[in-house]
Amino acid sequence: MSAFFTLVFPLAFLSIVSAVVGNETTGAGVPVAQFLVAPFAVFGVAEATFVMLATDTAGLRERGVLMRLRGTPVPVWTALAARMAAMALVSVAATALLTGVGAGFYGVDVVWRKIPALLLTLAVGIACFSALGLALVAVTRTVLVVQTLTQGLLIPLAFISDVFIVGADLPVWLDRIGSALPLRHFARAMAQTFDPTGGGYGFRPGDLLVMVAWGLLGAILALWRFGWMPRGARPAHATTTPVEAGPAPAVPGLRTIEAGRPTATALLSGQVRYALTSQWRDPLSVFFAVIFPVLLLGLFPVVFGAGEVHGLTAAQYLLPGMTAYAIAVAGYVNMPEDVAQARGRGVLKRLLGGPLALRWYLAGRICTVLVVSALSTVLLCAVAVLFLDVRIDVARLPALAVVLVLGVACFASIGLAAVAVLRSAASLVPVTLGTLLPLSFVSDIFMVGDAPMPGWLAAVGNLFPLKHLSAALLAATSPAGPDPGFAVGHLMVVAAWTAVGLLVVRLRGLYRG
Structure with missing residues (x-):
């Protein structure tokens, strides 16, 4: 599932949308696919860092893995750091894969002077959404809640954050929601690094600062509320009471053999x-x-x-x-x-x-x-x-x-x-x-x-x-x-x-x- 949503889905999305809308060239002679690579790469990065990292971490906590690590010579923070590094590598791989396929099949040009801006934007985006994912783990109880909230937030926000639909004419209230959250700023900063028509080196300091602010907020919340113990589990009792032997509980909807075959x-x-x-x-x-x-x-x-x-x-x-x-x-x-x-x-x-x-x-x-x-x-x-x-x-x-x-x-x-x-x-x-x-x-x-x-x-x-x-x-x-x-x-x-x-x-x- 991780490989599908972070690698396969953005690549399939690029291919299908390019085929549906046609890879026409704009007035500046740039193919449409040039402006599709960046938003789909942003979606892959957000899936890896915000969704998959949070779900995996919540699963480790729920299964008691993080709690058991605290009793071993391995520092617990290395488990989280290793997973964050793994998701960072997956994010870089997703971006490189999309760029390579776009360049090889859809005429996408790599703007070499903007590569430093691309790498910086990618690093800030990975850090920002990793921190937000861990913050969500810190304030929730179960892996199912984490999985539902991350996917339930990311996909609708992608429609109003210049990811699935770029430059949509949104109502004012919906546009303000998108502008207040970091996904749109990540998408716009990444889009600038793939734009061959604009001058400069592709840096968007304002968008990067917004992502840094959200990342710091997520990191503070994660450090403050994060717990290593499984949540929602019933506490163990010091003593147990023997259960008296008796008939087996009845299965709902069934009758016993003595009562006849169930209808x-x-x-x-x-x-x-x-x-x-x-x-x-x-x-x-x-x-x-x-x-x-x-x-x-x-x-x-x-x-x-x-x-x-x-x-x-x-x-x-x-x-x-x-x-x-x-x-x-x-x-x-x-x-x-x-x-x-x-x-x-x-x-x-x-x-x-x-x-x-x-x-x-x-x-x-x-x-x-x-x-x-x-x-x-x-x-x-x-x-x-x-x-x-x-x-x-x-x-x-x-x-x-x-x-x-x-x-x-x-x-x-x-x-x-x-x-x-x-x-x-x-x-x-x-x-x-x-x-x-x-x-x-x-x-x-x-x-x-x-x-x-x-x-x-x-x-x-x-x-x-x-x-x-x-x-x-x-x-x-x-x-x-x-x-x-x-x-x-x-x-x-x-x-x-x-x-x-x-x-x-x-x-x-x-x-x-």
């Missing part, structure tokens, strides 16, 4: 409750499947303005795309990760010798995907109708419900197929998320303008189900029309991919681990 309803409801409980205890999964699409739906029209996209308002066009993205995250990323981790712990094999069949275990997780996707859909539609002036034809709500169920079945089956093909849970998320994000750009999910997409990219999008699910949702959420909102052709493609996923699961099986 299908009891089996399914018990597994759904179990899967939902597991889902709600993972705030990062909830954030990306429920909160993140709603944030993008509200943020994109503000950033891009109130213009039209393919003849529709920005919000009307984005609603089905964000709904499709939420379904794909829940069914193709989150649920397969849970199943793969359960397989790694031996849960799926133990089901072979127990009273609970695998089909009920999987049915509970697929129903959970449906519940989460339905919740995301309701929230997205409510925000769109109440705040973004989107109109939804009530007569097409049955079509929306059908598309939702078929979409969940499609991406859940493809996600399970990925579990069946891949052996390791650690390799699953980089594959699923690493394919979903690029496909989101070529499937009209993430808005990149009203210009037509290159033919080969459009063909790639038409091959996979994400674009067809979005198109079916668009038909079901469009304003009133003569048809009931069923895009039969697109739904047939979604159904075909569902059959392919189920076939792979049938042939490969899920017990391999």
Whole structure:
């Protein structure tokens, strides 16, 4: 995951955006890619230092590693310093990789006189976001909270900080938020070092001072509040009380053998409750499947303005795309990760010798995907109708419900197929998320303008189900029309991919681990 978000994702982002918008030359004869390397490098550095360093450090503390190090000859600070140095090397590697690919394939020029400014800006940015990441670890309790807050802060801020969108005409209040935080200053300082048209040596003292101030604030907070002991753990008792022998506790939703075989309803409801409980205890999964699409739906029209996209308002066009993205995250990323981790712990094999069949275990997780996707859909539609002036034809709500169920079945089956093909849970998320994000750009999910997409990219999008699910949702959420909102052709493609996923699961099986 670290390698994907710090190295692969910025590089893929550079390639896709360059292909979508076209690597045209500006009026000064500079290719567009010249101005894309710096912001994507900033995102890679922030992912490595603010997200990955904080998550790794919180994990070490939660597992008790930092506490145990205090009883060894190794100074504890060396563990943190080593991880900070590692993330610094990863940040430099991400910047060098982006620059090399940009120079080799997209005509990006290295402005040699600005290399000292580039190195200084990179060093200040690494120090600043490393300190902020450790400060966040110091004021939080668990690794899940750290992971959710870092990703939940970084990605939305990237849209208003000249990282994902450079030079956007933001509302005053949103522009002030971006100007007050260090990410925009890092992006602008880095952009200056890649700008071949400007004179001088590329130093931006004002932006560097802002980053230094934020870094000092983070370092002070980290030193003041940082703790080496695991937080949130129950204290050990000096004495223990023997537990009297008695009957084993009952499993929720099941009846004992003496009472008879449990009903299908009891089996399914018990597994759904179990899967939902597991889902709600993972705030990062909830954030990306429920909160993140709603944030993008509200943020994109503000950033891009109130213009039209393919003849529709920005919000009307984005609603089905964000709904499709939420379904794909829940069914193709989150649920397969849970199943793969359960397989790694031996849960799926133990089901072979127990009273609970695998089909009920999987049915509970697929129903959970449906519940989460339905919740995301309701929230997205409510925000769109109440705040973004989107109109939804009530007569097409049955079509929306059908598309939702078929979409969940499609991406859940493809996600399970990925579990069946891949052996390791650690390799699953980089594959699923690493394919979903690029496909989101070529499937009209993430808005990149009203210009037509290159033919080969459009063909790639038409091959996979994400674009067809979005198109079916668009038909079901469009304003009133003569048809009931069923895009039969697109739904047939979604159904075909569902059959392919189920076939792979049938042939490969899920017990391999």
